[in-house]
Amino acid sequence: MYLSVRVDTEKCIGCKICITSCPEPNVFIFLPEQKLVEVNESRCKACGLCTTVCAKEALKIG
Amino acid sequence: MSKKIITPVASLAHILPEDYRALVEKGPHGKSVGIKDLGSFKEITEEHPHCAGCGVSLGVRLALAALPAPEDTLVVGTPGCSFFALSQTAVNYSNTAFGNQNSVASGLKRMLSIRYPDKDKDVVVMAGDGGIADIGLDMTLHSWFRGEKISTIMLDNEVYGNTGGQESGMSPEGQVLHMAPKGKNFKKIPVFEMARTAGCVYGAKVTIASPKRLGMAVNRAILLARELGPTYVQIYTPCPTNMKFSPADTLRIAKEAGKAHYAFEEFMTEEAALRIAAMEGGLEKEPE
Numbered sequence: 551m552y553l554s555v556r557v558d559t560e561k562c563i564g565c566k567i568c569i570t571s572c573p574e575p576n577v578f579i580f581l582p583e584q585k586l587v588e589v590n591e592s593r594c595k596a597c598g599l600c601t602t603v604c605a606k607e608a609l610k611i612g
Numbered sequence: 613m614s615k616k617i618i619t620p621v622a623s624l625a626h627i628l629p630e631d632y633r634a635l636v637e638k639g640p641h642g643k644s645v646g647i648k649d650l651g652s653f654k655e656i657t658e659e660h661p662h663c664a665g666c667g668v669s670l671g672v673r674l675a676l677a678a679l680p681a682p683e684d685t686l687v688v689g690t691p692g693c694s695f696f697a698l699s700q701t702a703v704n705y706s707n708t709a710f711g712n713q714n715s716v717a718s719g720l721k722r723m724l725s726i727r728y729p730d731k732d733k734d735v736v737v738m739a740g741d742g743g744i745a746d747i748g749l750d751m752t753l754h755s756w757f758r759g760e761k762i763s764t765i766m767l768d769n770e771v772y773g774n775t776g777g778q779e780s781g782m783s784p785e786g787q788v789l790h791m792a793p794k795g796k797n798f799k800k801i802p803v804f805e806m807a808r809t810a811g812c813v814y815g816a817k818v819t820i821a822s823p824k825r826l827g828m829a830v831n832r833a834i835l836l837a838r839e840l841g842p843t844y845v846q847i848y849t850p851c852p853t854n855m856k857f858s859p860a861d862t863l864r865i866a867k868e869a870g871k872a873h874y875a876f877e878e879f880m881t882e883e884a885a886l887r888i889a890a891m892e893g894g895l896e897k898e899p900e
Contacts, residue, residue, distance in 0.1 A: 556757075561670070564815050566650070569650045569651040570647060570650060570674065570823040571670070571823075572670070572673075573660065573662065573665065573666050573667070573669040573673060573861055574656055574659070574660060574669070574673075574863075575655040575657045575660065575673050576654065576655050576658060577650075577657070578650075578651050579651055580650075580651030582651035582652065587651065589811060593659065595665075596662040596664065597664035597665035597666075597859040597862075598665070598827050598859060598860030598861060599665055599670075599859070599860055599862055599863055601860065602863060602864065603863060
């Protein structure tokens with residue numbers, strides 16, 4: 551099974567802390583209008599660093 | 613790499629990879645973007661080959677995002693984990709024999725200042741603790757003694773990561789590693805203090821757990837190196853593979869180190885402090 555991080559769009563508030571915690575470039579894309587982050591799933595290595603920093607628990611590996 | 617050079621002719625644009633076209637359209641060239649804008653521009657580095665949760669790759673990514681002028685920057689690397697991420701980065705990049713990075717950077721900086729006398733060309737050394745503190749320590753120190761106008765960024769993972777976990781001069785005392793089963797029996801090399809003594813005009817010690825500070829330190833180091841002299845930034849980038857912790861714990865380990873032996877520190881000369889105040893708009897009024 552291919553693992554990647556998934557964003558719960560109801561919990562995400564667009565604080566962007568996950569973006570600065572991700573070792574992989576260009577995985578998180580910030581959507582300024584919706585105030586959300588989007589994930590490029592084919593680039594994610596599912597290390598889980600972003601899930602440990604997300605205060606809103608909006609990110610899950612799966 | 614200036615945007616003019618990377619922009620393809622219209623008739624050939626369609627055969628280039630999507631990543632390349634995105635870099636031309638949304639890249640950071642010529643814009644003043646930094647760490648706070650990550651996620652809204654195309655980063656100059658792509659698909660690192662490091663282990664999951666690697667601190668070094670996060671350090672490289674954040675440092676590259678903080679470059680003040682990526683189109684006029686030349687990065688010099690040396691073998692080790694730190695160099696993997698540079699080979700697929702869209703900046704002018706040079707690899708060197710192990711440990712020679714500061715000598716090569718000195719030569720390149722001098723050559724660039726002759727070739728482009730009216731333009732600021734930043735030469736940045738980005739290497740690991742092995743390249744800077746162990747094998748290349750003499751060349752690093754001599755470049756500082758000579759006052760070369762280059763920035764040195766050390767990605768300190770406190771271990772020789774890609775050769776299987778040998779102890780490095782930067783490993784903390786007592787650290788048990790794959791190839792140091794009884795623990796390291798001497799102290800971490802004080803490169804940060806040596807930088808101050810050797811003539812660096814600015815130095816900072818940060819961890820990847822504080823990205824804004826990291827960005828500020830890299831930015832200051834590069835801008836000060838343009839005019840004043842050598843600068844040094846030491847970034848703590850823990851290694852989950854050799855230190856045996858879960859990839860998801862990298863930032864927790866970095867944060868804990870930030871409270872213990874890797875607390876944020878900065879030093880600068882008086883001239884550098886004045887220059888920083890002028891650059892960042894916080895120039896204090898002189899008493900009347």
